[in-house]
Amino acid sequence: MGQLHELEEFRLHAYETAKLYKEKTKRWHDKHIVPCTFTPGKKVLLFNSRLKLFPGKLRSKWSGPFEVVRMTQHGAVELKGKNIPSFLVNWQRVKHYFDKYSDRDQEDLELNDG
The missing domain is CATH 1.20.5 (Single alpha-helices involved in coiled-coils or other helix-helix interfaces)
Structure with a gap:
């Protein structure tokens, strides 16, 4: 016992x-x-979790770009595509998209064969 x-x-x-x-x-x-804020009109990429089922060596798991319509106070982001109606996703599945014409600060680097 x-x-x-x-x-x-x-x-x-x-x-x-x-x-x-x-x-x-x-x-x-x-x-x-670290919470991210997405402003309406900005471009973002969406993480495609379904691609984990069929992994490809060089296949990107990010789709888009999508345009941000609005961000709710609970952390959901409303997105819309070119031919896709708007839909809500969790902010953790979204990241900022920077194309070559974006207003992101870019630095020019010179490489010397010193």
Whole structure:
């Protein structure tokens, strides 16, 4: 009977330890999330999670570009394509798109054969 009681105490201790570890990991993860804001009219790329099922060596998992219609206060981004009606996606599946004509700051680098 004493061994059963000891086994039960061991199980409860392991449960509490796992619970504390999960809470600590969640706090660390939540602290390192940097929210992005997307302004209407800007171009973005959408992560295509279905391509994980059929991996291709050189296949891009990003589709687009799409235009941002609006961003909701809960983190959803409404996107529209050329021939696609607008749809909502999570902001974590979207990243900024920079084409060669964008207004992003670009630096010219000179390479010398020193």
